[in-house]
Amino acid sequence: MSTIAYLGPEKTNTHFAAQKKFGRRCRYLHAPTVEDVFRLVERRKAEYGVVPIENSLEGAVTHTLDRFIDFKDSPAKICGEIELPIQHYLIIHPGAAVGKIRVVYSHPQALAQCRPWLVKNCSGANYRERDSTAEAVKELFNKEEKSWGLNERGAIGRSELAKEHRLKTVPIPHDQENKTRFLIISLKATRPGKRNKTSLMFALKDRPGALHDTLVPFKRCGINLTKIESRPSKRKAWEYLFFIDLEGHESEPRVQKALKGLGESTSDLRILGSYPIQRG
Amino acid sequence: MSTIAYLGPEKTNTHFAAQKKFGRRCRYLHAPTVEDVFRLVERRKAEYGVVPIENSLEGAVTHTLDRFIDFKDSPAKICGEIELPIQHYLIIHPGAAVGKIRVVYSHPQALAQCRPWLVKNCSGANYRERDSTAEAVKELFNKEEKSWGLNERGAIGRSELAKEHRLKTVPIPHDQENKTRFLIISLKATRPGKRNKTSLMFALKDRPGALHDTLVPFKRCGINLTKIESRPSKRKAWEYLFFIDLEGHESEPRVQKALKGLGESTSDLRILGSYPIQRG
Numbered sequence: 001m002s003t004i005a006y007l008g009p010e011k012t013n014t015h016f017a018a019q020k021k022f023g024r025r026c027r028y029l030h031a032p033t034v035e036d037v038f039r040l041v042e043r044r045k046a047e048y049g050v051v052p053i054e055n056s057l058e059g060a061v062t063h064t065l066d067r068f069i070d071f072k073d074s075p076a077k078i079c080g081e082i083e084l085p086i087q088h089y090l091i092i093h094p095g096a097a098v099g100k101i102r103v104v105y106s107h108p109q110a111l112a113q114c115r116p117w118l119v120k121n122c123s124g125a126n127y128r129e130r131d132s133t134a135e136a137v138k139e140l141f142n143k144e145e146k147s148w149g150l151n152e153r154g155a156i157g158r159s160e161l162a163k164e165h166r167l168k169t170v171p172i173p174h175d176q177e178n179k180t181r182f183l184i185i186s187l188k189a190t191r192p193g194k195r196n197k198t199s200l201m202f203a204l205k206d207r208p209g210a211l212h213d214t215l216v217p218f219k220r221c222g223i224n225l226t227k228i229e230s231r232p233s234k235r236k237a238w239e240y241l242f243f244i245d246l247e248g249h250e251s252e253p254r255v256q257k258a259l260k261g262l263g264e265s266t267s268d269l270r271i272l273g274s275y276p277i278q279r280g
Numbered sequence: 281m282s283t284i285a286y287l288g289p290e291k292t293n294t295h296f297a298a299q300k301k302f303g304r305r306c307r308y309l310h311a312p313t314v315e316d317v318f319r320l321v322e323r324r325k326a327e328y329g330v331v332p333i334e335n336s337l338e339g340a341v342t343h344t345l346d347r348f349i350d351f352k353d354s355p356a357k358i359c360g361e362i363e364l365p366i367q368h369y370l371i372i373h374p375g376a377a378v379g380k381i382r383v384v385y386s387h388p389q390a391l392a393q394c395r396p397w398l399v400k401n402c403s404g405a406n407y408r409e410r411d412s413t414a415e416a417v418k419e420l421f422n423k424e425e426k427s428w429g430l431n432e433r434g435a436i437g438r439s440e441l442a443k444e445h446r447l448k449t450v451p452i453p454h455d456q457e458n459k460t461r462f463l464i465i466s467l468k469a470t471r472p473g474k475r476n477k478t479s480l481m482f483a484l485k486d487r488p489g490a491l492h493d494t495l496v497p498f499k500r501c502g503i504n505l506t507k508i509e510s511r512p513s514k515r516k517a518w519e520y521l522f523f524i525d526l527e528g529h530e531s532e533p534r535v536q537k538a539l540k541g542l543g544e545s546t547s548d549l550r551i552l553g554s555y556p557i558q559r560g
Contacts, residue, residue, distance in 0.1 A: 056517035062339055129409075177517040211508060212499040215492035224488045226518070228510055237336035237457040238506070 003027045005037045005046035009134045011161050017082045017182040018050040034063045041076045041185055049185040050082065056179045058109050064183065065231050068201055068272060069241055078199050078273030080184035087178075088114050089169040090122075091137055091162045096151040098170055101125050103148045105136035106156035114156055117172045122154065133157030140167065184275075193276025196249035197226065200259075202266040203233060203241050210265045211242075217261030218246060221254045241268075250274040285309045285317045285326035289414045291441050297362045297462040298330040314343045321356050321465050329465040330362065336459045338389050344463065345511050348481055348552060349521055358479050358553030360464035367458075368394050369449040370402075371417055371442045376431040378450055381405050383428045385416035386436035394436055397452045402434065413437030420447065464555075473556025476529035477506065480539075482546035483513060483521050490545045491522075497541030498526060501534045521548075530554040 004022050007014040008030025018028065029046055031037045037049040052061045068074075088110055092101060101122040104111070108129045111118075118125060130136040136155040139145065145153075155161075162169045204210040218225060227245040232238075248255040250271055262269055284302050287294040288310025298308065311317045314331050321329040332341045348354075368390055372381060381402040384391070388409045391398075398405060410416040416435040419425065425433075435441075439449045484490040498505055507525040512518075528535040530551055542549055 056512055057514055059342055059512050176514050179517045181518075208502065208504045209495075209499040211505060212492070212495035215489075215495060219489040219492040222488065225491060227520075228491060228508070230508055230510075232336055232339050234337055234456050237459045238461075240507070 001025065001027055002048060003029060003046045004048045004050060005029045005031050005040035006050040007031060007034055007037055007052065009132055011134045011158070012132050013084060013086060013158065013180055014050055014052055014182060016158065016160070017052075017084045017180070020084060021050070021080070021082045021184065022048070034061075034067055038067055038071070038074065038076055038185065041187065042074060044187070047186060047188070048079075049076070050182050051185065052180055053081075053183045054181045055086070055109065056177055057113055060229050062231065065229065065243060066234075068243075068270075069231060069234065072268070072270060075187055076185045077187070077189060078183050078275055079186045079188065079190040080275045081197070081278045082182040082184065083179055083278055084182065085179050087158070088156050088172040088174075089159045089162065090114075090172055091140065091155045091157055091167050091169055092153070093140065093150050094166065094168050096154070096168065098122060098154075100152060101154040102152040103128060104154045104156060105130050105139040107131070107133050107136065110156045113174070113178060114172050125154070134161060137161045137165070137167075141165070185273075189273075190275055192249045192251060192274070195247070195277045196274055197277045198246050198248060198250050198255060198274040199272040200244045200246070200262075200269065201241060201272055202244075202262065202269040203239075205265055205267055213265035214242075214262060217258040220261070221258040223248055223254060223258050243272075247277075281305065281307055282328060283307045283309060283326045284328045284330060285311050285320035286330040287311060287314055287317055287332065289412055291414045291438070292412050293364060293366060293438065293460055294330055294332055294462060296438065296440070297332075297364045297460070300364065301330070301360070301362045301464065302328070314341075314347055318347055318351070318354065318356055318465065321467065322354060324467070327466060327468070328359070329356070330462050331465065332460055333361075333463045334461045335366070335389065336457055337393055340509050342511065345509065345523060346514075348523075348550075349511060349514065352548070352550060355467055356465045357467070357469060358463050358555055359466040359468065359470040360555045361477070361558045362462040362464065363558055364460050364462065365458065366393075366460055367438070368436050368452040368454075369439045369442065370394075370452055371420070371435045371437055371447050371449055372433070373420065373430050374446065374448050376434070376448065378402060378434075380432060381434040382432040383408060384434045384436060385410050385419040387411070387413050387416065390416075390436045393454070393458060394452050405434070414441060417441045417445070417447075421445075465553075469553075470555055472529045472531060472554070475527070475557045476554055477557045478526050478528060478530050478535060478554045479552040480524045480526070480542075480549065481521060481552055482524075482542065482549040483519070485545055485547055493545035494522075494542060497538040500541070501538040503528055503534060503538050523552075527557070
């Protein structure tokens with residue numbers, strides 16, 4: 001039986017993403033931070049780790065990118081990805097009404113994404129940020145909170161969070177596609193799939209046109225880039241590291257050829273992993 | 281007398297950045313959100329607006345980037361930048377001792393940046409996030425907070441925040457260079473300086489090698505790129521918009537030539553502004 005570490009607590013989106021991939025016949029360990037997920041994998045306490053990397057509305061999860069920067073020698077590799085559609089629900093007590101909600105708890109990203117709907121439907125409500133959507137739902141029962149009655153409180157999260165407490169759920173519609181992508185990390189490599197992706201990290205040599213020169217080998221070898229992201233190097237102000245995702249597996253000759261061509265314009269090149277592309 | 285809108289409240293880093301640039305002989309308006317700063321400028325309630333765009337450790341301020349995406353037709357242009365070194369202080373009551381602090385309040389970014397020092401020097405302390413460092417300092421006097429005595433509380437912020445209350449400041453050393461860059465926005469263009477920068481935003485046409493092709497005109501015209509950043513388009517999942525800063529002014533022929541060359545590989549190209557480079 002495999003052990004899967006994920007960014008917890010239980011019943012958050014990362015937990016559901018992990019279950020979607022690995023099913024119910026695994027041991028799940030929830031870890032309080034991205035750093036803890038990586039450590040559990042690196043110390044062989046978990047075979048796989050699951051962390052969020054990107055949301056289609058909010059962008060990169062910088063904690064996860066920065067973990068690759070801070071521990072360049074980590075033996076953990078990306079061995080897969082999981083895509084999960086995000087549907088937010090306003091979770092309230094059975095006796096409560098949407099229009100009478102005066103405080104809404106949730107994770108800052110969920111609050112930001114639902115803000116337009118909340119302004120319209122729960123006008124004048126206060127917003128309170130919590131570390132996770134699961135923590136937010138607990139506030140619906142928090143007896144130490146005297147400012148708001150039980151029926152005046154709402155939380156935003158997945159519908160599964162409401163089930164065990166028999167709470168009411170109201171779906172929050174979105175104009176835009178809301179999806180989160182998660183990475184699976186492990187000490188073991190995975191077998192290539194039909195279509196694969198390779199994630200790289202590198203610094204640019206300090207010379208004009210370095211970024212352009214970096215992209216030339218990919219263009220020449222006909223390799224499509226699906227993503228480019230930059231993050232501060234943390235060594236020197238306004239110096240950056242780049243993260244690139246490309247279509248192809250590092251075992252393919254054309255990918256190997258392109259990677260060889262990167263040496264002249266980049267430094268500290270690291271292959272973070274090659275893994276099958278997942279579309280949710 | 282010019283009116284300057286900035287991301288408030290008073291005495292935050294953005295306020296000091298604005299004062300560094302515009303001096304004391306201006307009227308300052310603090311606005312609660314990045315959106316409000318832009319609106320004050322767009323509605324001519326303020327001549328200039330100041331918002332954070334990037335920190336050398338934490339990376340891009342995504343609220344500010346996304347404002348350019350969400351309001352593509354805004355008449356507000358970037359007309360300058362301000363760089364401010366960030367020195368964090370632990371602010372405590374005169375009778376307090378660093379080793380006896382049990383709760384530390386601050387903005388999430390400041391807490392994250394000072395975490396290693398806090399773990400070492402205020403071990404076992406609790407962390408409480410506040411919307412700004414100025415809000416955090418108010419907690420040192422909050423009488424409704426019964427869990428911690430006055431001498432058990434600390435806040436992280438600039439030393440100026442401590443002065444008016446006669447609080448004690450303890451500098452928090454950093455291994456890495458900590459600077460924040462701010463943008464000045466206005467409806468008026470500025471005159472070119474000695475060295476200038478131009479900020480662009482665009483989408484890529486959906487074809488292999490599009491990002492590479494975008495960088496070719498810059499390389500050909502000998503134009504150096506100082507920054508590239510990507511953000512979700514919010515129209516379709518995993519579709520991105522790119523922000524590029526280049527050295528040069530849009531009035532220079534070589535910059536104009538390069539911009540013309542961008543049409544084939546990009547769509548929705550927008551020049552966000554040309555302005556003098558500032559180094560702090």
